[in-house]
Amino acid sequence: MANRLKVEDVNIYYGAFKAVEGVTLTFEPRSVTAFIGPSGCGKSTVLRTLNRMHEVIPGGRVEGSITLAGQDLYAAEVDPVAVRRTVGMVFQRPNPFPTMTIFDNVVAGLRLNGLRNKSELADAAERSLRGANLWNEVKDRLNKPGAGLSGGQQQRLCIARAIAVEPHVLLMDEPCSALDPISTQAIEDLIEELKTDYMIVIVTHNLQQAARVSDQTAFFNLAATGQPGKLVEVGPTPRIFEHPVHESTEAYVSGRFG
Amino acid sequence: MSATSAAETTEATGTPLARLVAARRAAYRADVVTDDPPQLTRGSASRRLTDQVARVVMWASFGLAMVPLVWILGTVVARGYELLLASSWWTLSQRNINAADVGGGAVHAIQGTLIQAAVTAAISVPLGIFTAIHLVEYGRGRLARAVSFMVDILSGVPSIVAALFIYAVWVTTFGFQRIGFAVCLSLVLLMIPVVVRSTEEMLKLVPNGLREGSYALGVPKWITITRIVLPTAFSGIVTGVMLGLARVMGETAPLLILGPYTKSIATNLFDGYMPTLPTMINQDRTEIGLDSAMERMWATALTLILIVLALNLIGRWAARRSSVRR
Numbered sequence: 001m002a003n004r005l006k007v008e009d010v011n012i013y014y015g016a017f018k019a020v021e022g023v024t025l026t027f028e029p030r031s032v033t034a035f036i037g038p039s040g041c042g043k044s045t046v047l048r049t050l051n052r053m054h055e056v057i058p059g060g061r062v063e064g065s066i067t068l069a070g071q072d073l074y075a076a077e078v079d080p081v082a083v084r085r086t087v088g089m090v091f092q093r094p095n096p097f098p099t100m101t102i103f104d105n106v107v108a109g110l111r112l113n114g115l116r117n118k119s120e121l122a123d124a125a126e127r128s129l130r131g132a133n134l135w136n137e138v139k140d141r142l143n144k145p146g147a148g149l150s151g152g153q154q155q156r157l158c159i160a161r162a163i164a165v166e167p168h169v170l171l172m173d174e175p176c177s178a179l180d181p182i183s184t185q186a187i188e189d190l191i192e193e194l195k196t197d198y199m200i201v202i203v204t205h206n207l208q209q210a211a212r213v214s215d216q217t218a219f220f221n222l223a224a225t226g227q228p229g230k231l232v233e234v235g236p237t238p239r240i241f242e243h244p245v246h247e248s249t250e251a252y253v254s255g256r257f258g
Numbered sequence: 259m260s261a262t263s264a265a266e267t268t269e270a271t272g273t274p275l276a277r278l279v280a281a282r283r284a285a286y287r288a289d290v291v292t293d294d295p296p297q298l299t300r301g302s303a304s305r306r307l308t309d310q311v312a313r314v315v316m317w318a319s320f321g322l323a324m325v326p327l328v329w330i331l332g333t334v335v336a337r338g339y340e341l342l343l344a345s346s347w348w349t350l351s352q353r354n355i356n357a358a359d360v361g362g363g364a365v366h367a368i369q370g371t372l373i374q375a376a377v378t379a380a381i382s383v384p385l386g387i388f389t390a391i392h393l394v395e396y397g398r399g400r401l402a403r404a405v406s407f408m409v410d411i412l413s414g415v416p417s418i419v420a421a422l423f424i425y426a427v428w429v430t431t432f433g434f435q436r437i438g439f440a441v442c443l444s445l446v447l448l449m450i451p452v453v454v455r456s457t458e459e460m461l462k463l464v465p466n467g468l469r470e471g472s473y474a475l476g477v478p479k480w481i482t483i484t485r486i487v488l489p490t491a492f493s494g495i496v497t498g499v500m501l502g503l504a505r506v507m508g509e510t511a512p513l514l515i516l517g518p519y520t521k522s523i524a525t526n527l528f529d530g531y532m533p534t535l536p537t538m539i540n541q542d543r544t545e546i547g548l549d550s551a552m553e554r555m556w557a558t559a560l561t562l563i564l565i566v567l568a569l570n571l572i573g574r575w576a577a578r579r580s581s582v583r584r
Binding site: 051053056058081082083084085086088089090091093095096097098099108109112113158161162165 | 398465467468469470471472473474475476477478481482485486489490492
């Protein structure tokens with residue numbers, strides 16, 4: 001399919017430190033890919049290279065090629081801001097903008113990029129909040145501060161904010177790790193729905209979650225502290241969990257380490 | 259755990275090192291792990307004594323620190339309030355009023371102080387905030403380190419040195435007159451480091467997650483700074499600006515050197531002497547022995563305090579109105 005996201009031979013650095021080495025992966029549209037692996041193995045780092053957020057960190061640098069629909073995301077003429085508009089992101093900790101209301105938070109990406117038309121903004125807010133399964137909970141208090149919502153609602157607010165700008169790809173960096181099981185369930189249901197429109201990549205420490213929500217699973221590991229993280233194995237989720245090729249994958253998914 | 263079990267573990271076989279480690283561990287556990295019920299009552303007598311002493315020392319320090327504050331405020335209010343009750347104080351200047359005459363007005367000095375503070379702030383606040391934005395959001399490497407170092411040095415410059423520097427440039431080098439604007443320039447030197455440092459601290463307090471959240475929406479960096487970072491830090495920045503303003507409004511050395519006193523209303527920053535509250539205080543201070551002048555001096559001091567207080571209240575109100583919503 002044309003709108004594939006392809007990662008080929010990617011090395012990622014923090015200054016002189018090589019954090020991730022030799023990653024090659026393909027993501028299909030309308031599918032969910034889960035990144036699993038022990039802490040510090042570079043899952044989040046790889047995720048952040050997919051929308052050029054890695055280079056925001058001083059010294060952050062990427063080698064290799066990452067292409068979306070055949071276009072190199074790291075080509076000289078590519079604007080990182082445009083990349084991030086196409087590849088949205090939801091973070092581990094919900095981060096609604098504290099000075100803004102719920103409504104302002106949802107349309108922040110549109111408004112800060114110059115959309116002024118009130119009815120268009122209102123439409124986009126309702127569509128995104130419905131998309132994030134939050135509309136019924138907040139429709140009567142859109143002018144209340146976004147920071148006043150519960151943690152799970154805040155995270156769904158952040159998802160609504162991310163899908164309001166209509167990206168092609170949605171990256172999620174441990175979106176449920178700060179949430180209770182009910183909120184986690186809500187987010188997982190949401191991922192299932194969003195899948196029909198978006199390509200989703202999710203980092204998770206929760207193996208059951210990876211098994212539940214993803215079509216494809218990538219297992220990352222690192223040989224030792226200080227060594228770069230590597231992609232050990234990637235494949236359809238059932239195969240990774242039931243018939244892993246590598247011994248370390250087997251050990252990890254069966255809970256024997258990590 | 260009893261001491262005997264620790265001793266038993268010491269008998270463990272293995273290399274001498276392993277035995278040593280086992281013994282240490284056992285001794286440690288015997289020390290830390292106990293079957294005694296936890297003690298939930300208040301601590302020992304010495305613990306309570308320490309608590310009492312610390313409490314007394316803290317309250318005494320607080321009381322001691324309050325003494326000069328209350329004393330100064332009390333004296334200034336007691337000696338100065340009467341003149342402030344007269345409407346002429348707020349409507350007239352000191353024109354045609356001799357040192358021996360009672361009362362008169364302070365409006366010329368109030369105007370001068372407010373005008374100079376406003377112009378100083380208008381120059382320092384943007385410069386200071388932009389510098390802080392550079393240091394926090396863009397600053398990397400040598401330039402940022404150099405700027406940061408310079409700000410440190412500037413914040414240590416005594417006001418008299420700032421005043422003499424401007425005097426050397428303005429009067430000695432260029433041959434200009436001593437006017438209100440020259441005062442403002444020296445006050446700018448004193449206010450910029452305060453604004454830079456406080457704004458810098460406030461910007462650093464803005465969580466990185468907010469910046470990243472904005473970038474991830476495809477918002478350019480400069481819009482992220484102007485629409486997300488600055489509003490989040492707004493109340494802190496306002497507080498910093500107010501602190502800086504309070505400092506320069508009470509500053510006297512630059513005024514004595516660059517802004518001589520005059521008794522009449524003078525609102526032109528670029529022509530002639532400009533009276534201010536500190537120089538008015540200084541003027542009456544020189545009339546030693548005249549009760550009228552002394553009373554005026556206290557009243558002027560109280561006026562200055564009230565103006566700084568009012569500005570702080572306005573700042574707090576503004577900060578509360580448009581800051582982080584809860």
